[in-house]
Amino acid sequence: MSRHVDVIVVGAGPAGLSASSTLAEMGLDVVTLDEQPQLGGQIYRNIEKASPKSLHLFGEDYSSGLMIAERFRKSGADYENSTSVWQLDSDGTICCSSRAHSRQMRANHVIVATGAMERPVPIPGWTLPGVMGAGAVNNLTKESGLKPSGNVVLAGSGPLLLLEATLLIKKNVEIAAILDTTPLIPRVSAVPPAPKALMRTDFLLKGASMLKSIKDAGIPHHRGVKDICAIGTNCLESVQARCGKETITIPADLLMLHFGVIPNSHIFRQAGCRMAWKADQRYWHPACDQWGRTNFERIFAAGDGAMVSGGVSARYRGELTALEVSRCLGIISGHERDALAKPLKKALRHDGWPRPFVDAIYAPRPEQFSFDDATILCRCENVTVKDVRRAVREGARDLNEIKIMTRSGMGSCQGRMCGPALAEIAAAEISLSPDRLGLLNVRPPLRPVPLEEIAEMELETAKESSNWLLDNKK
Amino acid sequence: MPNSIFKYDSEITPQMVKVMLDGREISLPAEMSVAAGLLGQGEIISRISPSSKRACSPHCLMGVCYECIMEINGINRQACMTKVEEGMVINRHIDGSDFNGKYESTEKTEANVNYEMPKPLKEGEPS
Structure with a gap:
């Protein structure tokens, strides 16, 4: 039961x-x-x-x-x-x-x-061993006391990228470079929420001290970087990026990517x-x-x-x-609920003051992502950006159509790693907002489960659960 | 072989247990995930991608990307969400042997033969 x-x-x-x-x-x-x-x-x-x-x-x-x-x-x-x-x-x-x-x-x-x-953003070479999420390295430190060694490059945009850099500095990890893709000119939308952010000086000081520790450590912090590219044959060897008019190449053993959450x-x-x-x-x-x-x-x-x-x-x-x-x-009662919620809502408002400002500064912009035709979008099924663009040119207008045509999103991660970028790429092709192309369907099981496990399950009732697998088991 | 890209904090001396990795016995630190344990030993390759046939390393280490799937005690599992246990058998199939080796044994058992040649459907059975 x-x-x-x-x-x-x-x-x-x-x-x-x-x-x-x-x-x-x-x-x-x-x-x-x-x-x-x-x-x-x-x-x-x-x-x-x-x-x-x-x-x-x-x-x-x-x-x-x-x-x-x-x-x-x-x-x-x-x-x-x-x-x-x-x-x-x-x-x-x-x-x-x-x-x-x-x-x-x-x-x-x-x-x-x-x-x-972490928002998965495909870049050329991101499937090479040695390219990881910045959050992954953070997790390793918390869980196992592991720290990166060798040439470490951080790339992407967002407050967590800088936070991760300061943590690595504290652990005496040498960072070869930070490639910051945040555009140099902040958005106009960052101006209205700025005064509210100023009310949280503690928060702003934290941001300033992060930037200072990066500067003090003498780490090359490139801003307004574009076209990040991981290069290597069997594993990561170097990272290339465009910084203004020049192209920089940095030898790297570990590339940590972060594009927000x-x-x-x-x-x-x-x-x-x-x-x-x-x-x-x-x-x-x-x-x-x-x-x-x-x-x-x-x-x-x-x-x-x-x-x-x-x-x-x-x-x-x-x-x-x-x-x-x-x-x-x-x-x-409803009354009690409201009374108990009052201090929580107040604390929530206080915590949220700087949020719109930070969000506006680091807001993802479509022009920031220049997806290259040869880049692998779907890691599980090895589907390239070009495959998706071709499907759109052939008339696909819904993400699920593209999924059926290209297999992007059909692998073991079930579209977790490719879904957001798939929408961006397809939408850019036809100059629409990504939300107009729908969402990839997600079906159970949310995690791969061996069939024998499902066969052994005790089910209470066979009421309509709109689940083919469970309904047809008996 | 790629360089080791992680090392332990000098102050941490993890307790080691023995596991089988790709047919050889190695020591991994207990109390951490298989993915983290292997990364700490310089084993950064987690599997060969069944679609691209190229080597992968763990990417997200929080259960999202499925790049660290390994055959652990006979089941394909995410190594970043599986804790190291004494006597664990881990197969990454990175020597080129096929990844879908889950139910394959070297011997031809009855189950294996049935798997290769499904029985024809009897009359009246739903197809």
């Missing part, structure tokens, strides 16, 4: 942990499912076992996770690690896989807090949640109300998976969602 609980929380980052703690503290039956082996998500990765040195290195942004993790452990929420949710239904049923065993679970409400991922939205799309396009940041996110409720009454979105605004904000938003869910379950 499948288990029934009050609330299932998917993800154990700041939003998932706060939401779980708040609900479990109210005495509700909460299960927190985490696909990672340890709680904390990406920002608080390995927080419970972090060494004092690591806590010191990452500073308060990281160590504040200790308190969140401790609260969660005390709250009584049921934590299941290494558990991947591979299907979410709008009625609150989920299927998940852990330790080579799949099962079904039901809840009155599901809070999805799957967090964010976007919500990890596959699970919402699979469940059929209505998605909204955030035009300034060029990403899709689930459409929700102020509490994180999606178009399905039982499905909520919290944290960066709902919209990217950072770890601190994710914590508050996780708590706000939990308050509304507890109201739905009759634990607190």
Whole structure:
């Protein structure tokens, strides 16, 4: 028989942990499912076992996770690690896989807090061994105490790129160069939110000190860089880029790419949640109300998976969602919910002051991405940019058509790595906004699951779950 | 072989356990993911891409990119989300042997023969 609980929380980052703690503290039956082996998500990765040195290195942004993790452990929420949710239904049923065993679970409400991922931007040679996401290196440091050695080049745009550079400097890693693709002239849209950002001097000082430490370390920081290219035969050997009129070539063993972060939205799309396009940041996110409720009454979105605004904000938003869910379950009244939410909303506003300014400065611009015909777009299926352009010229006007024609998005990552760029490339071909080409369909299983695992599953009822695989099992 | 692009913080001395990597016994640090453990040992190649036939290394290390898929204890898994355990058998198939070796054994078992030649459908069975 499948288990029934009050609330299932998917993800154990700041939003998932706060939401779980708040609900479990109210005495509700909460299960927190985490696909990672340890709680904390990406920002608080390995927080419970972090060494004092690591806590010191990452500073308060990281160590504040200790308190969140401790609260969660005390709250009584049921934590299941290494558990991947591979299907979410709008009625609150989920299927998940852990330790080579799949099962079904039901809840009155599901809070999805799957967090964010780095925006994948294909560049020539990005499939070479030695090219990684900047977040990947950050994760390695938190999880394993590994640090890069050899020639390290950072490339891309966004505050996290600079943050990663300062962390590497602190670890005495020699950085050969930073190739910053942020345009030299900020957008006009960065001007109106600037005064609000000035109210958070602490935040601005942090940014200034990051830039200073990069400058003090004497790292070549090239700005307004274009056409980054990873070069090598069997693995990365050098990085090339255009900087103004000159072309620079830097020998490199490790290239760390970062082009901002976007919500990890596959699970919402699979469940059929209505998605909204955030035009300034060029990403899709689930459409929700102020509490994180999606178009399905039982499905909520919290944290960066709902919209990217950072770890601190994710914590508050996780708590706000939990308050509304507890109201739905009759634990607190609407009045109590509002009273409890008031300080959270205030803190959220305070945290959010600099956000529009930073977002506007680092907003992705279509002209920033000049995709080369020969670049591999879909890493899983080895589909090039040219293949996609040809499909569009042949008349494809929907991403799913292009997917069928080219196989882009059909591989094991299920379009996670190619989807956003696929939309950009195809849309540019026909001078439309990427959201006009739709979204790649996402179907269960969200994670590759061995068929024998599904065959062994005990299913409660064969009610219409609109799932071919499960409906036809018997 | 590519250069080792990661090293351990000098102060960290991880506890090592023995695992089988591509048929040879090596030591990997316990308490971390297979992907991280291998990167720390200079093993930066995770697999040969089944589509491009070129070597890959882990890219995102957070479960998104699937570039670190390896055959771990007989199942293709993301090495960045699998913890190192004593006695683990890891096959990357980077010597050119076919990646879809999941159910293949060197012996021709009955299951293998059936796999190669599916039985014809009986009458009345749905196709």
